[in-house]
Amino acid sequence: MSETPLGGSAIRWRGGEGGVLELLDQTRLPGEARVLSLSGLEEVRDAISRLAVRGAPAIGVAAAFGLWLGIRAAPEDQAGFDAVLAEAKARLVSARPTAANLAWALGRIEAAARGADAAPARKRRAFEAAKALLDEDVRTCARLAEHGAGLIRDGESVLTYCNTGALAAAGAGTALAVVLEAHRRGRRVSVFACETRPLLQGSRLTMWELMRAEVDATLITDNAAADVMRRKLVHRVLVGADRIARNGDTANKIGTYGVALLAKAHGIPFHVVAPLSTFDPTIGSGDRIPIEERAASEVTQIEGRPIAPAGARAFAPAFDVTPAALITGIVTEAGVISPVDEAGVTRVLSNPRASI
């Protein structure tokens, strides 16, 4: 990502408290590397809603600065400030319902603010917390990549889904960061990238990242995943996550559950790579994870052009849930949870500093 307009990142804060949030507009890639400069909460909310910024970690970082943008001009009396903070948080948390990192990041900023007594100090703390959250994401991604790269053997072919690289985070990403780290270490690793309909994050974004890093990458339609597995062309599946329940059930981009079933049927290890901020300990199992439904037009059109008859009805869930039983392991910054069950998840969440 070193030649991107944002100097190696898909999201950054530019300036001090009065600055702007800069994002690489992911709806335009790979055709155009356009930078969005956002200076208001609603602009950030809109960017999250329409997937100009996407990927659970990046959504968290964007939301943190979105909250800052929503409160930086708030009145400095306590009640007035707190009301603006609460409203800004509610507004942002509703931008997309599934990614755990959204509520997690907003909760972090709010808690940091409330740690101070007076409104001016609360503001300052919120800004510092947003910056810290971005820096922490960079470090977390590096640790995910490190733990995950340990899994990849020389010569492996990895199947990836959606986009989970540097475009999905402030840092290097999650599942794709693992592949890139293995490549950086000199391991021969090749990738089958599933295109990931409807919004084609695999073909548009993952292929872009892999080709820039000169990793051996082959694009396939999502429906070819079973066939490449049957042909024994895939040794491992690595995916990201949007929300992980306490028992390890994992919500991720629509189609992930199918890939997990196919991997199981072919005896191929299937790993989720996600920061601890993607875990939602308040939810016991995947059936309680809220699943966002997107507009039918995302399925019936591609880039605004119809691919189905006018008036065609479509069902467009943005995510599905992969049961823990289909997941070989979850790579976190604290190490790899395996087997994936409530005991393993709880152990890591209760003591994230201890390596597994």
Next chain:
Amino acid sequence: MSETPLGGSAIRWRGGEGGVLELLDQTRLPGEARVLSLSGLEEVRDAISRLAVRGAPAIGVAAAFGLWLGIRAAPEDQAGFDAVLAEAKARLVSARPTAANLAWALGRIEAAARGADAAPARKRRAFEAAKALLDEDVRTCARLAEHGAGLIRDGESVLTYCNTGALAAAGAGTALAVVLEAHRRGRRVSVFACETRPLLQGSRLTMWELMRAEVDATLITDNAAADVMRRKLVHRVLVGADRIARNGDTANKIGTYGVALLAKAHGIPFHVVAPLSTFDPTIGSGDRIPIEERAASEVTQIEGRPIAPAGARAFAPAFDVTPAALITGIVTEAGVISPVDEAGVTRVLSNPRASI
């Protein structure tokens, strides 16, 4: 299909021996119902290669008339005629390697021609055989629909793949004809149509047919099939076939094998609907079925517009093979083969007139 330019059909012969083959250009649907009038073998071969006509039964009918177009101006001396016939057949059979109906139809026309002694009579027989093959396809589709409709219970939701309706045959089609017949009989039947990347036959063609017939139809991306199964929204899977080996292993549009694995994992019956002309008794199992690879641009572009970075490599198998063990039954014009194994297939092929 009653309002199509071809009067209810996707393919027809217009005129006598000097006539033309008319096709609804399926690369243009649903945006435009354009008719191609073909008067030469190479035009027909091109239409088959670029999927202007597709679907195993329709490919067979097109090839039969393509052969006629290739031989109707042949010299009327025996040796000269036979040489043209052989060359025309070889040229057409190479248009697409997987669909069994292509070689089957060409073999039928050739055998009919060789049934006569002299070249003029051979020509006449070839033309009659092509017309008979088209008429037979109409009758065969009707019997497939009848046998298959017996499977569909009132209130069922059926998941379909690719396009297997009237656009895939001279008659009513295969798997989709079953759904439409059940609907015609007044059974409440609804459909989830998988869009079928890369060429989107599900969204472009199947949705078009279902909406015209006023069947309750919902379009999904292929990668949502697992999720709608997990939500218990699907009671049955019906697909077509391009070639079926003697043991029942079935080549069909890329992605079918994955859907079959998902159906198995969710305990959902999975039926193939195909005429006996799609069976290839010379091939013992699916691993010997030749699988066509299409151009990478079919994956990296949609309707000529790039959806991946320039230079992206893609793997584009047009078909995959579903093992017989994943298939609940194969609906043929002679009845339903179930269980699907070499004994069942051989029994039907050796005595197709006996009902099962």
